Amino acid sequence: MIFLFCFLLILSCKNNNKQELPPAQKSDKFVDNKKEKIKNILYNDSLFVNYDSSIWIDIQDLEPDIDLDIRYASTNNFVNEKMYECGKCFLRPEIAKALQKVQEDLREMGYGGLKIFDCYRPRPYQQALWDKVPDANYVSPPEKGSMHNRGAAVDLTIIDQYGMELDMGTDFDFFGVEAHHTYREFNDAILNNRKLLKDVMLKRGFKSIKTEWWHYSYYKAYEISDWIWECE
Ligand SMILES: [Zn+2]
Structure with missing residues (x-):
């Protein structure tokens, strides 16, 4: 029983950590992806898009x-x-x-x-x-x-x-x-x-x-x- 409790505790801590990604970091990444995507389109590289650019x-x-x-x-x-x-x-x-x-x-x-x-x-x-x-x-x-x-x-x-x-x-x-x-x-x-x-x-x-x-x-x-x- 104690084992099960510890296991659940560890699991819930892990989940909490997952949710605590700083929002600024996420949005920076989004902007970078967008810039990368646009750069690739301008240079005719279809790597990031699902159509022939x-x-x-x-x-x-x-x-x-x-x-x-x-x-x-x-x-x-x-x-x-x-x-x-x-x-x-x-x-x-x-x-x-x-x-x-x-x-x-x-x-x-x-x-x-x-x-x-x-x-x-x-x-x-x-x-x-x-x-x-x-x-x-x-x-x-x-x-x-x-x-x-x-x-x-x-x-x-x-x-x-x-x-x-x-x-x-x-x-x-x-x-x-x-x-x-x-x-x-x-x-x-x-x-x-x-x-x-x-x-x-x-x-x-x-x-x-x-x-x-x-x-x-x-x-x-x-x-x-x-x-x-x-x-x-
Ligand atoms: Zn028209």
């Missing part, structure tokens, strides 16, 4: 401060259904690096930065969307593919220093004239917010389209892709 970059591996709200990984989208298994923002490396510059520009201006709604959209997901809404006014036909299917487009907005989205007049994926860049019937604050987004994106090589204030693409000849990212 010469073809794709997960924007949060490059710039962890960028906020994600990948709508097709939730039911908060125009088909009201979860389309992606999990929400990630993959882009072609050149485009991810341009977006990182936009994030840095916004941070320097005092904003929280970017909030992203959609990035690369694998063709199988495009097909699933098309099967639900086979209307080219709303969804690109999968055989033609969109800039999203090429990893060359991003849907996004700006957040302030408190993490709140700037008022852009409509939600993401609002299909109507109010989402057009040419629609001017908003107050100055909204028009200025849209102009700010356009200015910072165009400065880093992105192009806008007429009908969606949130959509920006990078016109280079990338192939449509079927690759789907892994979900942990």
Whole structure:
């Protein structure tokens, strides 16, 4: 009985020791890992990532401060259904690096930065969307593919220093004239917010389209892709 008591005592001391790791040490290690991971991505070494970083970059591996709200990984989208298994923002490396510059520009201006709604959209997901809404006014036909299917487009907005989205007049994926860049019937604050987004994106090589204030693409000849990212 005494033996059993001593054994339990030793065991409980061991467990207590385990729990007393200084938190600072843990967070330093986390930061080091993150730096190491980013360094490896920049030098095209896939050792720490589970994708080919010469073809794709997960924007949060490059710039962890960028906020994600990948709508097709939730039911908060125009088909009201979860389309992606999990929400990630993959882009072609050149485009991810341009977006990182936009994030840095916004941070320097005092904003929280970017909030992203959609990035690369694998063709199988495009097909699933098309099967639900086979209307080219709303969804690109999968055989033609969109800039999203090429990893060359991003849907996004700006957040302030408190993490709140700037008022852009409509939600993401609002299909109507109010989402057009040419629609001017908003107050100055909204028009200025849209102009700010356009200015910072165009400065880093992105192009806008007429009908969606949130959509920006990078016109280079990338192939449509079927690759789907892994979900942990
Ligand atoms: Zn888009």
